[in-house]
Amino acid sequence: MTYAAEISRSNPTCFLFLVDQSASMGDPIGGEVPQRKADVVADAINRLLTELSVKCAKEEGVRDYFHVAVIGYGHAVGSAFTGTLAGRDLVPLSEVAENPARVEERRKKVPDGAGGLVETASSFPVWLDPVANGGTPMCRALSYAESLVSRWLAEHPGCFPPIVLNLTDGESTDGDPTAAASTIPLQVSTDGSVLLFNLHVSGAGASPTTFPDSDASLPDAYSRTLFGMSSPLPPHMRSYAAQQGFGTSDATRGFVYNADIASVVQFLDIGTRATDLR
Amino acid sequence: MDQRPRSQPSGATYVEALQNTSLCFRGTDLAGAAVTTDSLGRPRPISGNFASVFSLTAVDGVRYAVKCFTREVQSQAVRYRAISEHLARSTYDWVVRFDYVERGILVEGHWFAILRMEWVEAVNLARWVERNLGDPAALARAGERFGRLVTELAEAGIGHGDLQHGNLLVTPDGSMRLVDYDGMYVPALAGMAAAEMGHRNYQSPGRSTTQFGPTIDRFSAWVIYLSLLGVAADPSLWARLRDQDAEHLLLAEADFADPDASLRLGALLSHPNPQLREVAERFRQVLVRQPDSPPGLPLALGSAVTAPLPQSAPRPEGTGGLPPWIAGHLRQANPVVLPPVTFSHRYPGVLRWTLPAVLLAWVLLVVSAAVVPAVAVGGALLTALASAGVALVAYLRQPETARARTARAEYNRAKWAESTAARVHGEVDDRTRQVVRSAGTAKADHDRERANLQLEHDRALAAVQRATQRAVAKVELDVRSLTSEHGLAERALLTTKQQEHTRSYLARFTIKSAGVDGIGTTLVANLRSHGISTAADFLEVEYSTNGQYQSRIARFVLTSGSRVRVPGVGEVKAGRLDSWRLSLAHNAMRTQPTALTPHDGQVLKNRFEQRAVALKAEQARAHESERVRRLELRKTLVDQQSALANTVRAADMAAARARAAHERELSESKIAFERAQRELLDAATLVGSYKDITYQRYLRLVLTGTK
Numbered sequence: 010m011t012y013a014a015e016i017s018r019s020n021p022t023c024f025l026f027l028v029d030q031s032a033s034m035g036d037p038i039g040g041e042v043p044q045r046k047a048d049v050v051a052d053a054i055n056r057l058l059t060e061l062s063v064k065c066a067k068e069e070g071v072r073d074y075f076h077v078a079v080i081g082y083g084h085a086v087g088s089a090f091t092g093t094l095a096g097r098d099l100v101p102l103s104e105v106a107e108n109p110a111r112v113e114e115r116r117k118k119v120p121d122g123a124g125g126l127v128e129t130a131s132s133f134p135v136w137l138d139p140v141a142n143g144g145t146p147m148c149r150a151l152s153y154a155e156s157l158v159s160r161w162l163a164e165h166p167g168c169f170p171p172i173v174l175n176l177t178d179g180e181s182t183d184g185d186p187t188a189a190a191s192t193i194p195l196q197v198s199t200d201g202s203v204l205l206f207n208l209h210v211s212g213a214g215a216s217p218t219t220f221p222d223s224d225a226s227l228p229d230a231y232s233r234t235l236f237g238m239s240s241p242l243p244p245h246m247r248s249y250a251a252q253q254g255f256g257t258s259d260a261t262r263g264f265v266y267n268a269d270i271a272s273v274v275q276f277l278d279i280g281t282r283a284t285d286l287r
Numbered sequence: 288m289d290q291r292p293r294s295q296p297s298g299a300t301y302v303e304a305l306q307n308t309s310l311c312f313r314g315t316d317l318a319g320a321a322v323t324t325d326s327l328g329r330p331r332p333i334s335g336n337f338a339s340v341f342s343l344t345a346v347d348g349v350r351y352a353v354k355c356f357t358r359e360v361q362s363q364a365v366r367y368r369a370i371s372e373h374l375a376r377s378t379y380d381w382v383v384r385f386d387y388v389e390r391g392i393l394v395e396g397h398w399f400a401i402l403r404m405e406w407v408e409a410v411n412l413a414r415w416v417e418r419n420l421g422d423p424a425a426l427a428r429a430g431e432r433f434g435r436l437v438t439e440l441a442e443a444g445i446g447h448g449d450l451q452h453g454n455l456l457v458t459p460d461g462s463m464r465l466v467d468y469d470g471m472y473v474p475a476l477a478g479m480a481a482a483e484m485g486h487r488n489y490q491s492p493g494r495s496t497t498q499f500g501p502t503i504d505r506f507s508a509w510v511i512y513l514s515l516l517g518v519a520a521d522p523s524l525w526a527r528l529r530d531q532d533a534e535h536l537l538l539a540e541a542d543f544a545d546p547d548a549s550l551r552l553g554a555l556l557s558h559p560n561p562q563l564r565e566v567a568e569r570f571r572q573v574l575v576r577q578p579d580s581p582p583g584l585p586l587a588l589g590s591a592v593t594a595p596l597p598q599s600a601p602r603p604e605g606t607g608g609l610p611p612w613i614a615g616h617l618r619q620a621n622p623v624v625l626p627p628v629t630f631s632h633r634y635p636g637v638l639r640w641t642l643p644a645v646l647l648a649w650v651l652l653v654v655s656a657a658v659v660p661a662v663a664v665g666g667a668l669l670t671a672l673a674s675a676g677v678a679l680v681a682y683l684r685q686p687e688t689a690r691a692r693t694a695r696a697e698y699n700r701a702k703w704a705e706s707t708a709a710r711v712h713g714e715v716d717d718r719t720r721q722v723v724r725s726a727g728t729a730k731a732d733h734d735r736e737r738a739n740l741q742l743e744h745d746r747a748l749a750a751v752q753r754a755t756q757r758a759v760a761k762v763e764l765d766v767r768s769l770t771s772e773h774g775l776a777e778r779a780l781l782t783t784k785q786q787e788h789t790r791s792y793l794a795r796f797t798i799k800s801a802g803v804d805g806i807g808t809t810l811v812a813n814l815r816s817h818g819i820s821t822a823a824d825f826l827e828v829e830y831s832t833n834g835q836y837q838s839r840i841a842r843f844v845l846t847s848g849s850r851v852r853v854p855g856v857g858e859v860k861a862g863r864l865d866s867w868r869l870s871l872a873h874n875a876m877r878t879q880p881t882a883l884t885p886h887d888g889q890v891l892k893n894r895f896e897q898r899a900v901a902l903k904a905e906q907a908r909a910h911e912s913e914r915v916r917r918l919e920l921r922k923t924l925v926d927q928q929s930a931l932a933n934t935v936r937a938a939d940m941a942a943a944r945a946r947a948a949h950e951r952e953l954s955e956s957k958i959a960f961e962r963a964q965r966e967l968l969d970a971a972t973l974v975g976s977y978k979d980i981t982y983q984r985y986l987r988l989v990l991t992g993t994k
Contacts, residue, residue, distance in 0.1 A: 011756070066332045122396065129307050167749055
């Protein structure tokens with residue numbers, strides 16, 4: 010059986026986020042409220058890092074069930090952490106939780122439960138700043154991810170397979186990413202092969218295609234390439250996606266095309282859903 | 288965003304809401320409560336699979352644990368009401384009191400249920416065991432306490448559903464509290480499905496949600512009970528059988544699935560403590576025979592595991608402190624003191640008269656020295672020597688002198704014998720210790736070797752599994768590209784079919800019967816002689832300009848790709864023919880197939896299915912070869928283990944023999960040493976009584992008569 014390994018402090022796994030930081034990420038994302046794609050993606054990843062820390066918090070603090078890397082690709086390829094963790098690749102989750110670059114105070118209006126709205130402030134830890142600058146060296150980003158994953162697997166051969174989540178808005182500027190992407194699932198642990206999920210952020214406001222199981226409805230060769238690069242969702246993610254209201258089959262891929270804000274969040278939520286944590 | 292049913296908030300969303308407790312608990316008695324925060328000053332969660340728990344101190348100073356649910360549980364309210372009512376009637380000290388509050392917390396404008404629980408100051412069982420490894424008695428009490436808790440659960444008809452180290456808390460006074468009632472069964476819930484499956488390291492491999500009743504905890508109870516008995520009997524098992532921070536006690540999921548390959552269970556099954564071994568064996572039987580319906584805990588047997596063993600006699604500890612068995616043989620520390628021996632005669636036999644004469648001569652000489660000093664001095668010296676010699680002879684002839692000499696010689700001999708015996712005994716003792724030590728080292732070596740065998744096996748198995756996963760991954764990729772290839776092939780075939788349709792449609796229309804304006808019999812014949820008789824015979828018309836005559840020349844592009852010029856067919860007529868063909872082609876498009884026929888689709892599908900089958904076969908081969916390798920590895924491990932067991936047995940026997948021999952030798956040397964000591968003591972006593980039998984004393988006796 011695959012994708013069933015226990016994730017524990019003595020058998021942790023890792024997440025790698027590949028974040029497109031090319032110039033076009035400065036364009037607005039489709040949707041009602043115009044927001045820059047880079048801002049949406051950075052917010053979603055910052056939010057997810059908080060979510061992971063909460064999920065792994067126990068009596069004595071955050072447990073290192075996961076190690077996390079956030080790799081940016083744009084004018085350069087490398088760690089996208091800012092602050093204390095700048096320059097680091099895979100970081101144990103407890104260290105991530107303790108070391109945001111800063112904690113912002115964010116104010117928003119929420120329903121007060123009595124029919125009115127009230128403004129509240131809450132703190133929002135930030136590890137990753139939005140960047141939009143340069144080309145889209147996706148091939149280099151993928152092979153960087155592959156080398157990190159391969160090093161990780163040498164030390165953790167029995168882990169739940171690492172998950173690589175690639176968030177991009179455009180075509181690769183350093184060649185066809187298919188070859189670089191196809192080496193990633195050939196990296197394996199005893200529990201299965203490494204998962205590569207892809208998300209394409211839309212600028213046009215076209216309706217998103219979420220977790221498709223064939224490339225038939227995809228519009229062009231570019232979207233079919235991204236689809237082809239994406240791993241099928243393992244069973245537990247599939248059933249979680251189904252709980253969230255997505256239609257799934259055995260062939261459902263970890264792929265979202267023309268993502269809007271909501272589907273960026275869902276993509277990260279479903280794509281980082283590992284087996285039950287203890 | 289709101290098309291889907293409203294799902295439970297996530298952990299981070301609760302953390303955000305709890306930053307304003309006057310808002311999120313508005314109108315409840317938790318409004319304005321103080322939340323325990325983390326190092327970033329944000330509410331500090333303790334998360335599980337279904338919920339995050341926060342510590343809150345209400346305005347009235349009462350501290351609560353507040354559980355916020357992150358996943359929806361079927362009929363949660365009904366469950367909690369039933370559990371609450373059932374527990375309200377009980378007086379068990381492990382119960383943690385709670386309220387299920389349906390309008391518990393306001394998150395982003397919606398109310399969600401919370402569980403408000405009494406705050407318990409305690410640590411979970413795994414951490415508690417770790418902290419108490421130095422106190423086997425406390426560990427034994429915990430085992431007993433747990434056994435009682437299980438009995439009480441059974442008598443109350445309760446199944447907890449997730450008995451595990453994280454849900455068993457131990458308070459500072461050593462009492463046990465059971466927390467997390469999300470998956471609890473109480474009789475009122477009969478017929479429902481289990482809300483959760485429990486911790487993987489505590490559940491039978493076959494557990495399903497349909498098993499929901501008072502006996503659901505049996506398997507986990509065995510796991511915990513056996514673990515507690517194990518650490519109480521032998522605290523070293525904790526470090527030997529677990530990785531640091533592992534999420535289990537002494538046993539884990541893999542041990543339940545494959546008990547025969549389990550190092551951990553093996554260690555318990557072969558433990559020197561026979562009662563522990565027996566409990567472990569019974570658990571093995573459970574795993575093999577009835578993992579889904581284990582019997583109750585063997586509490587009587589369990590209490591025997593940690594019963595104090597009769598103390599075995601301590602071994603001799605070298606020459607320093609003597610063991611009790613030898614002490615009785617030794618003289619008391621203050622030995623008998625014999626009365627001192629004195630000379631029985633002032634002068635012995637023949638010397639009776641010689642001695643006074645010599646002394647007299649000496650006195651006379653001293654007197655005459657006043658007259659002739661030189662002669663006198665020489666004479667006096669001679670006389671003194673003579674008298675000393677005579678006194679010596681006399682002394683030596685005293686009977687006491689001979690006896691003293693014998694006693695002194697005996698004392699020296701005894702002293703030498705004693706020190707030799709002490710040395711020999713010391714050496715034997717060192718050797719014995721060495722034998723014991725090397726037996727200990729050998730045991731540690733064997734333990735290490737056993738662990739290494741397992742480690743090597745696990746490593747080799749991991750390599751095999753990864754090889755399989757790699758092969759499977761490769762096939763998966765091929766299957767994926769096969770799928771997209773299939774799509775491409777379908778599209779390509781459809782295009783071909785559409786082209787064929789157009790061609791055969793166009794072929795039905797001859798130029799002869801087309802009635803195109805200006806194309807008479809001659810031109811029809813001309814066209815035919817150039818291979819053009821129907822609309823299907825050319826694809827289009829190309830025009831080029833003839834520079835010489837400033838006119839445009841029309842050429843027909845044939846299906847073969849070649850271009851022909853037909854005499855008599857100029858730009859205009861060719862154009863008419865072209866538009867005639869185009870309108871027909873347009874009609875053809877309207878009737879062309881838009882999908883493959885089932886037959887064509889099937890043929891294509893079959894072709895790809897054959898390749899998929901081949902790929903699946905490759906995958907199956909990979910799995911099969913893993914299965915074979917796994918069996919081989921298992922066999923190698925078992926063989927190596929049994930070879931090692933034989934070596935260990937032989938070494939144990941040799942060590943036991945050597946130890947017995949050395950201990951025999953040790954006791955013999957001890958006895959010899961003791962004897963030598965006793966003799967030395969006797970000799971010393973005797974020598975002591977002759978301390979006055981000396982030449983000096985004798986001279987004093989002769990001269991003064993004092994003894």
